[in-house]
Amino acid sequence: MVCVIELAVIDLLTKLALRIRHVAPRSLALLVPATLGVVYTAQLYATWVSGGFIPPIAFANSEVTGLVSFSGAYRLLAAFLASFVAYAVWQRKRIERTSIPAATAGLVGLAAVYALLVYNQPLARGIVIAKGEAPVSSFVHSVVIYAGMGSRVKVDAAGLDAIRSSFTRRSVYQHGFPEDITRSLPERPNVIVIFAEGMSARWMDTYGSLNPGVTPNLDRLADGSLVFTNYYNHTAATFRGLRGQLTSGHQETDGYNDEGTGIAQRDVSQDVTAIPRATVPTILKPHGYRSMFFLSQQEYVNNMIETLGFDRTLGRDYLYDTYLRKPGETARPVHLSDLQLFDAMLLELEAQPTDKPFFAAVYNFQTHAFLDGEVKYGDGGNQVLNRFHAFDRDVGHFIQRLMESPLHENTVLVFTSDHSTFPDPFAVKADGRMPLYFVDPIPLLIYWKGVEHRSINLMGKNSLDLAPSLLSLLGVREAHNLFMGCTFFEQCTLDRISNIGDEYILTDPQRSYSAFQVPEAQLASFGHARDVIERYKSMDLIIETPNVTSKEPIPHMLLRNEAVLGSFQSPKAGDVRAVGIKIGNFGGTSDGNVSLKVCKAGTCRASTASMVGSVDNDYLQFYLPEPLRVATGDAITFTFRRIDGTKPLAMWSYPGSTGSELTLPNATKVPRDAKIALTF
The missing domain is CATH 3.40.720.10 (Alkaline Phosphatase, subunit A)
Incomplete structure (x- = not known):
């Protein structure tokens, strides 16, 4: 019965669309029943080849469907569209016989009965047609379920870690x-x-x-x-x-x-x-x-x-x-x-x-x-x-x-x-x-x-x-x-x-x-x-992250063994004894240890620091084991890495002003700078 109601709805929508006088809006309105008819026809073909309507897993396996010949389906859909056009032309000549109030009332009545019949319909398996399934509603149900199988959900770093x-x-x-x-x-x-x-x-x-x-x-x-x-x-x-x-x-x-x-x-x-x-x-x-x-x-x-x-x-x-x-x-x-x-x-x-x-x-x-x-x-x-x-x-x-x-x-x-x-x-x-x-x-x-x-x-x-x-x-x-x-x-x-x-x-x-x-x-x-x-x-x-072209500071989450790479220029000459990098510890809750490696022309210094006792939205200091001698304007590269810990930790970045880039943990390069403070 549900299948018959869907056909009746497609027919009534076609007749109502044909009552529109102007060609452009009438053509657009006819796209609705035509699309529903294409779905209905495709579902009939699916029933013929597999025994049931299209299930969500069919969309999940779309990477190989292009290699399977569905020429029969294409011919069937072409036949439907040709028949739909012929039917619309024939109905257009006798459209004055269709009462808009009667058609609208019929559509509303069918919709009410249809809603009751497809409520809680079973999910299509593509194997057999279960009681309560109908071609169009089953297709919509499968699409919705498939969309849910790969939905983009926001996950915070703490929960993810x-x-x-x-x-x-x-x-x-x-x-x-x-x-x-x-x-x-x-x-x-x-x-x-x-x-x-x-x-x-x-x-x-x-x-x-x-x-x-x-x-x-x-x-x-x-x-x-x-x-x-x-x-x-x-x-x-x-x-x-x-x-x-x-x-x-x-x-x-x-x-x-x-x-x-x-x-x-x-x-x-x-x-x-x-x-x-x-x-x-x-x-x-x-x-x-x-x-x-x-x-x-x-x-x-x-x-x-x-x-x-x-x-x-x-x-x-x-x-x-x-x-x-x-x-x-x-x-x-x-x-x-x-x-x-x-x-x-x-x-x-x-x-x-x-x-x-x-x-x-x-x-x-x-x-x-x-x-x-x-x-x-x-x-x-x-x-x-x-x-x-x-x-x-x-x-x-x-x-x-x-x-x-x-x-x-x-x-x-x-x-x-x-x-x-x-x-x-x-x-x-x-x-x-x-x-x-x-x-x-x-x-x-x-x-x-x-x-x-x-x-x-x-x-x-x-x-x-x-x-x-x-x-x-x-x-x-x-x-x-x-x-x-x-x-x-x-x-x-x-x-x-x-x-x-x-x-x-x-x-x-x-x-x-x-x-x-x-x-x-x-x-x-x-x-x-x-x-x-x-x-x-x-x-x-x-994990959803802010737009890296933003003019605002952006926190970059770091999980264990993830790193941010970047570079900066020395503001003056001298022996660098400590390097500070601006971090976020989420109200003092970050744990674990981090490391910082800085290099100038092949000469490197590395140091570690604990997140315990660090200050939120401030510089975390790394004391170098030996001073690093630099000249004004020297290019210095750095690698800031999280060693361990499970609580949220972020490094702040700012809009780039020197043309330098940061390399984020996912290997993406962004035109931004870290906030660095040198102690000479």
Whole structure:
């Protein structure tokens, strides 16, 4: 009934707009029902391809939607717009028959009934249409929810530092892989991690597939690997899954989008990203590992991956131009096929110098939702089974080549997924056990030459545990991090809760549960974990700062180990014995220690000071261990750094008068000066 009311409203709005006499305002008024009709039509198309209306997570995964062909949707929308214009022209000729009071009364009446029917409507999941959903209202609901998933919330430095402190860890793990498993592991091995796009474990015979023979090559690999079962994705979609696994965390915002609000594209001239996170490649770098990430596409996903600390992000352009382009070819494909991606990756890895091990990760594309496979499974009637069957052919080709490569002697191969398969009608038809939410067991295989095959039941743990577990396999124990997970061989409190937007899913040794299904005995711990995850995600929010072009003084917040760099000129000649810098200690509440390093022509002096006893909005004195001799007008550089402490601390800056710049903790350069006082 709600769907019919929306159609009736669109019709009445069209007729009322046509009563307007002047062309310009009439055309503008017609845009309203036309836009509503476009949304309605798009939702019908979404229902046809996925079984339900567009969910919020679809907007969160917009970085890859440009690579999926929606030509059917475009044709349908074009047909609607042509029909709308024809209908408007036809109605215009008979518009005098429409009574404005009657149409207005009908519109008001329909609106009242409509409001009652859509009140508290369920959130669209994109899987089935729930009772109470309607195309237009559901679309608006999804947009509002998605906007809330990445809202710009103001976070003060004190609260932010307290949050970071509560999650900061100085070690990666206590209990890693048992020695009886790693006995045959090569010393300082290379690592290749395959993140299969949107693959649940249920398509493999290894994990009890209801459709035998979909992935024969992966099943053969599993027969000689460590196989981890009852292992779930902790989030979705693509970038949340990739970043979340490589940082062992959840996130509030997406990575890169047209609005410019993603993690990879904040305007740091006005905003400061809250907390950078340690990732697997950044932790491995001091241990001599070079890192690479391989993708079949270009643009958004590549830009997002570049925020994760890999030394190189190798996408379509580089791989195609270096390894795949044939003589005479000029245009690049929209994306590489999975076979092309794996072939080019192996060629690149085989060309790497052997003086250092590498950590390489790869994300394919051709198993993305709504795509069909080049190789048909069975009668070819199920696109989900087709695409994973085709993927198995391509990844099988890569595995065979790797086994024949010199890399085989000293490389660990990890096969997993960025997230589970989206439960669209094809997926549910292929396996009716599939839950109608975006959390499902995902595959995890770990192989190296000589590994003893065994199956390890993870009892409902999720992909938060991938990063600490891989690092433990490589023996990297000590590293500062913000990991939420632990290794597969430890117990922690957050690795059995999956989160997508505002939806939370509990996983345990038996099954998974939506928030409404959580057993009563686990409700308290589930609620606590949900609160902790929300607190963690706030580290992806931003600190709003004043406009740096302001003529007023501006305080620049400093968290632990953050610094402001700048320069100034000596007002006179002599021996500088102390340097003062103007700070704000928020009414005497700042704690911890700070340092100041000043340099002139390569000669430097450094000193530390305690914030305890400092004066708010005044100079904090640093007494130099030796005088620094300067001449009038000498350029002196400084680095003001917060060493420790958790309470708010700021350094004041003022409009620049000498053309100098300050470099803020987020690496932004601003035309401002610090307030410096020299004691000679």
